[in-house]
Amino acid sequence: MPGAPEARRAFLLRGPVFVCPMAHENQVLQSVNLEGEAICVDIFRRPDGSYGFDEFRRDPEDGRGWYSIGYHGDQRYPSEDAARAAARQAVAWFADLTA
Secondary structure, three states: OOOOHHHHHHHHHHOOOEOOOOHHHOEEEEEEEOOOOOEEEEEEEOOOOOEEEEEEEOOOOOOOOOEEOOOOOOOOEOOHHHHHHHHHHHOHHHHHHOO
């Protein structure tokens, strides 16, 4: 369990938080928000040319910003379309909004 009191509290409330390594270097190609704008799916291209997606959440009362709740960010796809198709299969609300 994380050591700092704030991290320990976050762990207990939400479980472990996954931060995608080098996520800041990924180019987001599409970001779709669920109503309320607290949950989104990003389709992105990595610096190595591969593609991926992940589902994120943010809590307005928590200043941490967006964090992964889908844990799909490490999967690699050969194209943007392949990443989008995988996101539609993995995240039901994204499939509904992008059908």
